[in-house]
Amino acid sequence: MDRTRIPSLNWLRVFEAAARTESFARAAAELNMSPPAVSQQVKALESHLGMALFTRQPHAVRLTEAGRAYLPSVQMSLVSLETSTAGLFGRAREERLYVQAVHIFAQGVLAPLFTDFTARHPDIALHITTGNAVEDFTHAFSDLKIIFGAPSAFGRAHDQLMGEMLYPVATPEIAARIKTPADLLAHPLLEVATHRAGWPHVFESLKLLGAGARVVMVDSTVMAAALAGHGAGIALARAPASDPIMRAQGLVPCLPGVAVPGLEYYHLVYPDPGTLRRPARAFRSWLMERVSALEPVSGGMS
Template sequence: MSVAVPSLNWLRVFEAAARCESFARAAAQLNMSPAAVSQQVRALEERVGMALFERHAHAVTLTEVGRAYLPSVQQALLTLENATEGLFGAARAQQLFVQSVLIFAQGVLTPGYEDFTRAHPDITLSLTTANLPYEFSRGFTDLQIIFGNPQAFGADSDRLMGERLFPVALPPVAEALIGPTDLLQHRLIDVVTHRAGWPHMFEKMDIMPSRAQYVYADSTLMACALASEGVGIALARAPASDKAVREAGLVPCLPGIFAEGREAYHLVYPDRAALRPPARVFRDWLLDWCRSVKLSH
């Protein structure tokens, strides 16, 4: 049975009481009476059907389910506060909310962050990351940078860049590889969320990978981390993965062996004409920045 979303005020009172570990101190912060705080917490507990606090003589402590619930409530309240201030507060014209696939944020946006802030010091950028489709539906964002089909995320979009796949490993492993079939002597780290992986590489190399041993990871960052520990050979996804590959101490295997990916990164948003001014500025900068990144490869 589904539970209706609780009152925002109940959640605000719950968060304050949990943080203060006292209904009285929470009441003072919220300019309410302790009895009103207790009443609203009780109403929330009745709505969710579970006790969120253990009551003591002069304090309260969270129950196990209360501790599990608190981080989500705090994140939701913070997201709402930031979105409200960004859209309607005194600095609303210059607050910008961008959500990006983690590997793109780490490998493309991070190196360009200072370039953007120097050119536009009046814009405050709030950058969050996500990887799975359902994570992109959480909270307010002006713009989203996704990997895959843009129509699944927004009505309007711009293609930013594709990817080039090639094997990377620790230098001793890479140096020992003579030809493509030598790859089959090692564990191959694949990313389960990508359409293009090791099978795609073997198809391009015209190799039957019947003896391949796979290790699966949920992201390219994790694949690089595993390869840096000698677990096996990962696939770089240039240019977005360049920073991760470099920081993991990995090098290309078999120079000249690569495959173009099957999907691309896109900037998505509901309507280009309706973009707020800072979002339009960021879009123009990002398109130029991505062109410069691609030209360097």
């Protein structure tokens, strides 16, 4: 068998849907197929390539290293074919748009606004994936990326979206015990390892030495909020992106009126404005409009 021959387009469509949803059942529902048919198509592609693309689990599938490496090329090829078809033969009934965002922005900003975008642009199928580490964004295909921090490593062009305001939050029971900044030190402080601005930055602004602070390191603000919601300590809200997450965990400000500006910003990143597809241009314009109304708050959740 010639493994360099281009696989069946249907195999590739099925592979892309299964990889994106991490489920043969969800891919089947999306493609109007049966789960056994999806499994059969994936097996045919794997047989053609001579390599497993997924590891099968009872209720999900996970990409192998080969599958993870193959996915961006498949997605890019499908998008290119879709765009060319729409351009030559009339706009497709629905165009796909792939957006990758840091988890807190996806959950705290994009999720609440998702239906607004789809209502305004019913002809665009918006697919959002999330990441947290640098490598999550460097090895995945997307039309647009929303990152936090230095944007130059992810694309040639970028738009600054918004900054953040930091303030301590905890369960109402713990927050009631915090009367002064020094009272923060009596509790575990949940610190996000990937952020430049954290508790030391807050301590400096509050003119608090922070000696003897008990710091618990986590990898995301979402995880810090989950732990704080269970009474494990005090987290830092990062408004406005974290507002829905903090509310969902029942967290309240510990020192109302106390907030510290962050050091970095969220950016929308892309290769070049001139190469953006129509759906990406529409999303960019919509997002810039919507985030302009999301101003960081000072020590309280809007």
